[in-house]
Amino acid sequence: MRPGTRRNRLATTAQLITLLPSLIQGQDTNVLGNSLDAASSFHLVTTPIFARQKRQSGFSYVGTNGATTGSCIDAPTYSLINGQLYASQGGVTYQYSTTPGVAYTKFVPTTEPGLITTQFSFSSGTYLSWTNNLFFNGEAQWCSTVDGTVYAVFQENGQPTGCFYIALSLLSSADCQAAVTASATIPATSIINDKYIRSLAEE
Numbered sequence: 001m002r003p004g005t006r007r008n009r010l011a012t013t014a015q016l017i018t019l020l021p022s023l024i025q026g027q028d029t030n031v032l033g034n035s036l037d038a039a040s041s042f043h044l045v046t047t048p049i050f051a052r053q054k055r056q057s058g059f060s061y062v063g064t065n066g067a068t069t070g071s072c073i074d075a076p077t078y079s080l081i082n083g084q085l086y087a088s089q090g091g092v093t094y095q096y097s098t099t100p101g102v103a104y105t106k107f108v109p110t111t112e113p114g115l116i117t118t119q120f121s122f123s124s125g126t127y128l129s130w131t132n133n134l135f136f137n138g139e140a141q142w143c144s145t146v147d148g149t150v151y152a153v154f155q156e157n158g159q160p161t162g163c164f165y166i167a168l169s170l171l172s173s174a175d176c177q178a179a180v181t182a183s184a185t186i187p188a189t190s191i192i193n194d195k196y197i198r199s200l201a202e203e
Contacts, residue, residue, distance in 0.1 A: 067149055068144070068150065096109045097109075140153060146162065
């Protein structure tokens with residue numbers, strides 16, 4: 001969903017206090033710190049959403065430190081569980097979250113999540129969406145700075161200076177592994193970019 005097409009508006013301070021109990025869900029503490037099922041995991045890819053950005057930007061994979069990497073092999077794997085987003089790397093599982101009233105935050109997971117952890121989903125089966133009535137127009141936006149740092153934006157025009165809006169797209173971990181296995185001479189990232197990611201940028 002593009003900026004400017006959201007439906008709802010940010011709740012007032014009084015509304016926030018009223019809505020908090022129904023909007024905040026408890027975390028699945030059995031998941032945090034443990035490895036996730038590889039069969040259901042995926043990678044997140046930054047995808048420019050404006051024509052100029054598409055011409056000037058390549059494709060990168062989102063890391064657990066908020067930065068991006070050019071290789072899916074070096075990127076963490078992600079899983080959606082009950083509308084909550086988890087990242088697994090080095091045998092440790094982290095969760096994405098935020099705190100009410102924050103304008104934006106670096107898109108970094110933690111083992112000690114904040115109050116807002118839902119609702120993550122994939123719109124059109126491809127693009128990551130984070131919806132919550134505490135966000136402006138009910139949905140977070142994504143942006144990236146020139147150094148590749150990814151941010152989640154929760155308030156109108158709340159993004160940091162120099163942060164350009166992007167989409168976050170799904171790439172199956174199996175697709176990454178298949179590309180690595182398929183060729184010992186062609187870089188796996190080249191195979192994936194050609195077969196999967198380039199088609200996203202043309203939408």
